[in-house]
Amino acid sequence: MTAEPHELISVRAPEQIVESLKVDRSPRNIRACLPPADRDYFDEDFRRAMAKATEELDLAPVNALLAHWWHMARMKATGEYEEVLEHGARIQEQIERGEYVPGRPLREVLAERASELGVKLDL
Incomplete structure (x- = not known):
């Protein structure tokens, strides 16, 4: 008989997941808060970021990855994720029909967000 690692699968309400993410931003908790279908992607991304951090002696890739996946889990x-996808699909349809889509240029939004993070983008 072999012992294989296993995860305790528990179903939590969205409010419980959000509360958990507020108090614990560890990789283990972020992964546990993701839907099961996303966990392999998280694992792959996390291992790649850790390898890069090890190679470059810089934790910035790991921190950026954890911030991304924290937001995805939430x-x-x-x-909200499905709402964003639906909104994006509606905008894409408007663009394809040649309709005017109000809003700010993506380049401007990205530059603003990068500035808030102290990152310089070459757009």
């Missing part, structure tokens, strides 16, 4: 728990 958005997927609350349904």
Whole structure:
């Protein structure tokens, strides 16, 4: 008989996931808060970021990855992720029909967000 690692699978309400993410931003908790279908992607991304951090002696890739997946876990728990996808699809349809889509240019939004993070983008 072999002993294989296993995860305790528990179903949590979206509010419980959001609360958990507020108090624990560890890789283990972020992964546990993701839908099971996303966990392999998280694992792959995390291992790649850790390898890069080890090679470059810089934790910035790991921190950026954890921030990304933290937001994904939160958005997927609350349904915001699907709303964003649906909104994006509606905008894409408008663009394809040649309709005017109000808003700010993506380049401007990205530059603003990068500035807030202290990152210089070459757009």
